[in-house]
Amino acid sequence: MYATLISAQQLAALSDKTTVVVDCRHDLMDGQAGKNAYDAGHIPGAVFANLDTDLSGSKHNADGVFAGRHPLPNTDDLLAVLRRLGINQDTQVIAYDAHGGMFAARLWWLLRSIGHASVAVLDGGIAAWISAGQTLQTEVASHVVGNIQVKDSLTTQVNVQTVLQNLQATADVQLQVIDARAADRFRGENETIDPVGGHIPGAKNRFFKDNLQADGRFKSAQELRQEWQALFTDPTKAIMQCGSGVTACHNLLALEVAGLGGAALYPGSWSEWCSDASRPVATGTV
The missing domain is CATH 3.40.250.10 (Rhodanese-like domain)
Incomplete structure (x- = not known):
């Protein structure tokens, strides 16, 4: 199990069909940049998660008070996204981006927040993957809907x-x-x-x-x-x-x-x- 970081070489060696790779590339100034980059070329088999729509919730609380630019998604919405990405209870999740892990770490933390320990960030991101001589693909990947459930949280948060x-x-x-x-x-x-x-x-x-x-x-x-x-x-x-x-x-x-x-x-x-x-x-x- 990888629970913090994984190298490009280690990821390339993974043959376990329970692994799901998630492309988390994003641009805070251009919400479509990540998906555009994914479409142009991504790690083979990777699915895409958007920071704004998949990994964040409403910018306002139920009482209308502003909660920040990227509040956490509620649990039901998060589970729906993770299942759509094909993540199961036993899935090894690998998150990557092109920004040193700044966006991939968000998915890492969110999965840990619902008790899923088998999640790691690709160390060095897509650049490390390419530098290791690995290829990209443009085909949009998909997985059977997953069955991940909430377990005891591995994180702490404050308001x-x-x-x-x-x-x-x-x-x-x-x-x-x-x-x-x-x-x-x-x-x-x-x-x-x-x-x-x-x-x-x-x-x-x-x-x-x-x-x-x-x-x-x-x-x-x-x-x-x-x-x-x-x-x-x-x-x-x-x-x-x-x-x-x-x-x-x-x-x-x-x-x-x-x-x-x-x-x-x-x-x-x-x-x-x-x-x-x-x-x-x-x-x-x-």
Whole structure:
């Protein structure tokens, strides 16, 4: 079973018919870019999942309150998508993208959130697959509808109320918020992406790309562990967030690779947080 990362060579060697490969390529500025890329060429047998429509839910809660740009899908909707992709209880799922795992990690986290441990991200993405001498196909793949069910969750998440209450907590019980956005967004200097700039007070910045080597593959477990332990000592007292709860999953994957599991995801992240002007905002560096 692969539960964090899988190399291109390992994926190419898999012959188990229970494996489902999912193409998660996406562009935050162009919602059709991922499907267009899939149609132009994808890993043989791979099916496609769209971040906006398959791996996210409604942008507003039942009461009409904005919940962020990419809220989590409700469980029934998520199950319907996963079954349509052909995922069963015993399926080994492999997720990949062309962005260092920033979108594939979302599917990895979602499957773990419903207790499915057999899910891994292709280390280095489609570029690593091509570099390994593997081919692409343009035929649209399909699978028989799957039967995946919900089991005990392997993840933890917190809501905006928990994050807000954490700001008033005493130092000995406070949770450390880690923001996965680029440094300029964290500092509040990128109005194009974040019209309301800044970060949650007390948060630390760990850009998700800092988890990667120059070739787009993840750093070693030892290197990741050393870097992450400089930010906190207990991962169970850490909250991962980003712009909309997507790239925060990349940091959570890196923590699992490092053997530092247990951190929580704040799904609404900055897009939800800054939608209410009464919530405090910090700018600059920590």
